[in-house]
Amino acid sequence: MLRISRAIAGIYLLATLLLAIVTVAFGPVGWAPLPLPTAAPPIRVEFAVSSEKEAWLRSALERFARTNPTINGRVVEVRMRVAGSRDLITAIERDGYQPTVISPASELQLAELQQWRADLLREAAQPLAFTPLVALMREAPSTASIANPWQLWQRQLPDQINNVRIGISSPAKSNGGIQSLIVLAAQYHQTSSLTIEQASDAGFREWLSQLNRRMQAGWPDSTGALTTDFVIRPGVYDIITTYENLALQAFRQSEGRGLRVRVYYPAATIVSDHPCAILTAPWVDNAEREAARLLRDFLLSPAEQTVAMREYGFRPANPQVTIDLNDPTSLFGRYSSYGFQLDLAAQLATPSPEVVSALVTTWQSATGR
Amino acid sequence: MQIRLFKLLSLLVALTTLLSGCGDISTVFDSGDTNAITINIAYSPEKDKWLTEQIARFNEQRITVNDRRVKVEGINKSSGAARTEIKNGTLKVTVWSPSASTWLEVLKQETGNQNVAVSNKPLVLTPVVIAMWKPMAEAMGWPNKPIGWKDILDLTNDPQGWGRFGHPEWGRFSWGHTDPEISTTALSTLIAEFYAATGKREGLTVADVQSEAATRFIRELGRSIKHYGYNTLIFSENMKKFGMSYISAFPMEEITLIDFNKFNPPPTPLVAIYPAEGTFWHDNPFIIMASATADERDAAERFYEFLLTEESQRAAMSFGFRPANPNVPLTDPISPAFGADPQGVQTVLAVPPAEVIVAVKNSWALNRKRADILLVVDTSGSMEGDKMTMVKAGIETFLARILPEDRVGLVTFDSTARVVVPMAPLNDNRIDLQIAVQEMRAAGRTALFDALALGKQVLDNLPPAEDDRIRAIVLLSDGADNSSRASLDEIRRLFDESGISIFPVAYGSDADRQVLDSIAEFARTIVVVGDTGDIAQIFENLSRYF
Numbered sequence: 041m042l043r044i045s046r047a048i049a050g051i052y053l054l055a056t057l058l059l060a061i062v063t064v065a066f067g068p069v070g071w072a073p074l075p076l077p078t079a080a081p082p083i084r085v086e087f088a089v090s091s092e093k094e095a096w097l098r099s100a101l102e103r104f105a106r107t108n109p110t111i112n113g114r115v116v117e118v119r120m121r122v123a124g125s126r127d128l129i130t131a132i133e134r135d136g137y138q139p140t141v142i143s144p145a146s147e148l149q150l151a152e153l154q155q156w157r158a159d160l161l162r163e164a165a166q167p168l169a170f171t172p173l174v175a176l177m178r179e180a181p182s183t184a185s186i187a188n189p190w191q192l193w194q195r196q197l198p199d200q201i202n203n204v205r206i207g208i209s210s211p212a213k214s215n216g217g218i219q220s221l222i223v224l225a226a227q228y229h230q231t232s233s234l235t236i237e238q239a240s241d242a243g244f245r246e247w248l249s250q251l252n253r254r255m256q257a258g259w260p261d262s263t264g265a266l267t268t269d270f271v272i273r274p275g276v277y278d279i280i281t282t283y284e285n286l287a288l289q290a291f292r293q294s295e296g297r298g299l300r301v302r303v304y305y306p307a308a309t310i311v312s313d314h315p316c317a318i319l320t321a322p323w324v325d326n327a328e329r330e331a332a333r334l335l336r337d338f339l340l341s342p343a344e345q346t347v348a349m350r351e352y353g354f355r356p357a358n359p360q361v362t363i364d365l366n367d368p369t370s371l372f373g374r375y376s377s378y379g380f381q382l383d384l385a386a387q388l389a390t391p392s393p394e395v396v397s398a399l400v401t402t403w404q405s406a407t408g409r
Numbered sequence: 410m411q412i413r414l415f416k417l418l419s420l421l422v423a424l425t426t427l428l429s430g431c432g433d434i435s436t437v438f439d440s441g442d443t444n445a446i447t448i449n450i451a452y453s454p455e456k457d458k459w460l461t462e463q464i465a466r467f468n469e470q471r472i473t474v475n476d477r478r479v480k481v482e483g484i485n486k487s488s489g490a491a492r493t494e495i496k497n498g499t500l501k502v503t504v505w506s507p508s509a510s511t512w513l514e515v516l517k518q519e520t521g522n523q524n525v526a527v528s529n530k531p532l533v534l535t536p537v538v539i540a541m542w543k544p545m546a547e548a549m550g551w552p553n554k555p556i557g558w559k560d561i562l563d564l565t566n567d568p569q570g571w572g573r574f575g576h577p578e579w580g581r582f583s584w585g586h587t588d589p590e591i592s593t594t595a596l597s598t599l600i601a602e603f604y605a606a607t608g609k610r611e612g613l614t615v616a617d618v619q620s621e622a623a624t625r626f627i628r629e630l631g632r633s634i635k636h637y638g639y640n641t642l643i644f645s646e647n648m649k650k651f652g653m654s655y656i657s658a659f660p661m662e663e664i665t666l667i668d669f670n671k672f673n674p675p676p677t678p679l680v681a682i683y684p685a686e687g688t689f690w691h692d693n694p695f696i697i698m699a700s701a702t703a704d705e706r707d708a709a710e711r712f713y714e715f716l717l718t719e720e721s722q723r724a725a726m727s728f729g730f731r732p733a734n735p736n737v738p739l740t741d742p743i744s745p746a747f748g749a750d751p752q753g754v755q756t757v758l759a760v761p762p763a764e765v766i767v768a769v770k771n772s773w774a775l776n777r778k779r780a781d782i783l784l785v786v787d788t789s790g791s792m793e794g795d796k797m798t799m800v801k802a803g804i805e806t807f808l809a810r811i812l813p814e815d816r817v818g819l820v821t822f823d824s825t826a827r828v829v830v831p832m833a834p835l836n837d838n839r840i841d842l843q844i845a846v847q848e849m850r851a852a853g854r855t856a857l858f859d860a861l862a863l864g865k866q867v868l869d870n871l872p873p874a875e876d877d878r879i880r881a882i883v884l885l886s887d888g889a890d891n892s893s894r895a896s897l898d899e900i901r902r903l904f905d906e907s908g909i910s911i912f913p914v915a916y917g918s919d920a921d922r923q924v925l926d927s928i929a930e931f932a933r934t935i936v937v938v939g940d941t942g943d944i945a946q947i948f949e950n951l952s953r954y955f
Contacts, residue, residue: 180755205757256611256759265530271735272534273690275757289735296738298752 216263288353557685823853
């Protein structure tokens with residue numbers, strides 16, 4: 041009896057040994073020598089986001105993964121692609137890029153996509169956060185006499201402008217650049233709602249050409265890179281236009297570099313709404329759409345919106361979350377005395393895609409870019 | 410017996426089951442790199458210590474792209490040399506990281522290819538500064554008064570020299586300059602000098618560079634240049650060795666200055682003067698070349714992300730670089746304790762268009778200080794054979810690199826010293842020199858010190874040129890003097906305060922380095938080894954001192 045038991049145990053041990061050796065010798069991690077019941081395949085969400093949200097969303101996705109998100113027992117996996125807002129749209133239009141969900145900086149880019157493929161945007165987009173356009177100015181001898189940089193960009197450019205380095209990102213490549221151009225055009229024409237005629241106006245084109253001659257550092261491709269440059273290479277720019285959230289981050293970064301900077305708001309600004317659009321595209325199936333909704337809901341949850349507000353300087357899209365200027369743990373509270381304005385005096389109407397297109401054409405003709 | 414076998418089998422099962430949990434262990438024994446994506450990065454030498462460490466750390470992490478391991482290989486290559494080799498097709502890299510983006514503009518201009526790179530992002534930063542001995546800087550008003558190129562020019566032109574600031578004992582102001590053909594700092598410095606000459610901060614044009622006023626400014630500034638050099642090393646080594654008596658100032662990257670003060674600190678530190686007219690940031694760009702495949706580009710991006718992490722950027726800062734990651738605050742050694750001012754850069758000059766950069770580079774040959782160079786060659790019996798062959802080859806290369814307006818002569822020595830080819834513009838006596846060099850034969854004893862005395866006499870008797878010139882002796886010898894009437898001490902006294910630099914070139918493993926080192930010591934130069942390594946490169950580098 042004992043012998044039979046030993047024989048059975050021996051055969052079992054030999055078989056186990058054989059399988060283990062095969063696994064060790066040939067198998068990659070997770071490989072099994074015999075077919076085992078397989079887990080349901082994950083649902084993959086391709087998330088295309090604009091660069092100014094990268095820091096927040098990278099950390100948000102780590103927190104999202106820690107919630108072990110599943111749809112019908114299938115794990116949700118998110119892959120993020122980061123690019124300039126206009127580049128994301130171009131990638132879909134021209135390069136065949138197939139994201140599940142996109143979040144450019146502004147509805148301006150969705151309007152552009154809508155013109156090309158309206159069928160992709162049948163599901164309403166939801167804003168993830170808000171960021172007004174602002175100017176950042178460093179404290180330096182060259183800027184000592186400037187009270188508000190937005191006043192430099194008058195119809196008659198003042199001599200003061202010759203002594204400062206201005207940075208604006210390219211309107212042809214970045215949302216920040218387009219928004220800056222909209223604000224400048226609105227200031228030039230003294231209007232809050234631009235028309236195609238105003239966008240194409242010869243006087244405005246000439247004014248842009250004069251401004252271009254003062255911009256030796258050029259028009260960089262990305263507002264994020266421009267703001268980083270402003271911090272890491274002081275002196276390359278004295279004044280830049282950027283998003284409020286990047287300005288708030290720049291305050292924190294400047295502290296560690298001994299820079300003194302302040303934020304300035306135009307008389308009427310334009311606000312980026314960071315729309316989150318789940319594409320109604322043939323390459324997005326129902327499970328992926330559900331997974332994208334799960335992700336969007338996570339990003340709009342009070343907890344996540346609080347992180348976006350406190351740590352990354354985004355104005356919350358969820359009304360349950362409010363900005364507390366007395367909260368020293370938030371960027372808003374910590375830097376409220378650096379020129380920050382919670383209430384925006386006035387906002388410009390979002391121009392139509394035709395007006396935006398006319399503005400970019402005028403800018404290209406004025407700058408030769 | 411059966412029980413023992415059973416136990417052994419159980420143990421084996423337990424062990425292999427444990428191992429099987431690790432999955433495929435073949436990678437432990439095999440590098441598993443047959444399918445790896447290997448990217449190579451050519452980087453400028455000042456990043457060598459940092460990048461060598463970081464490449465090793467990155468490779469240890471076995472990061473993958475599309476399930477293929479990424480491996481990085483580094484190539485330490487000076488910016489100018491890398492640009493030449495990329496242009497010629499002899500250097501093929503995935504990523505190029507010169508000291509500054511200026512070189513990418515030069516490459517685009519010289520190749521006529523605007524699409525040579527697909528991306529360009531800063532890796533670490535350092536500004537170009539004028540490094541000056543702290544007491545001298547303080548005499549000029551540092552740190553309370555902004556100091557610029559105009560102040561340096563005024564000091565250069567003042568016959569009182571440092572007496573202008575109450576220190577006549579420091580003599581005349583002097584400085585050094587590297588070659589803008591290969592040195593990023595030299596190129597940036599030269600562009601900054603042109604900006605200062607024109608009073609501009611931006612919009613420098615080719616016409617500005619070629620203007621009479623700018624040319625005069627650059628040449629006047631050049632009058633106080635003690636000698637040139639092919640890289641920063643000789644200057645920083647000699648500044649450490651000879652202190653304030655060597656040169657008063659030297660333009661360098663802030664990282665070099667921090668390194669100078671931080672490691673083996675000298676009794677008198679250098680401080681950074683951020684020129685009042687403005688300076689340049691060297692952005693050490695991470696340039697992904699257009700020739701890279703899609704996988705290589707992805708792999709390069711992963712490596713860039715790794716280098717931008719806080720840990721990696723802090724490591725770069727420990728070597729004196731300023732971090733490109735804005736979330737990393739500036740701390741030591743970017744501080745006054747090491748001669749730097751974190752907020753020192755107030756005015757930045759606009760990087761001019763590529764054609765202006767090329768014009769500035771090309772102006773160097775026209776505006777650099779001319780030289781009177783006497784070749785003093787040992788033809789004693791100990792130089793027979795390979796040494797003499799090497800000497801002839803070296804001089805040939807050297808003469809090909811010297812400007813035609815430089816005055817050159819030849820003295821040879823064995824038991825006695827003699828003038829073989831009198832000093833004259835190279836344009837006029839090149840053939841005489843070449844013939845005389847080819848006719849040199851080794852014989853007799855070695856009157857090295859007498860030859861140096863004769864050399865000094867030759868240079869002293871030379872009719873003065875219209876312009877200020879570098880005066881130098883290039884001494885090619887194995888150093889074993891056994892026939893001179895003059896002694897080393899006499900020679901030392903003879904050359905003291907003479908303004909003549911002696912550059913000894915040593916031949917043979919039996920060279921009397923003690924004598925040659927002593928000569929270099931009092932002459933405040935270095936000994937160059939003339940017969941090992943790439944002879945053409947050695948003499949090309951030597952020619953860049955003039």
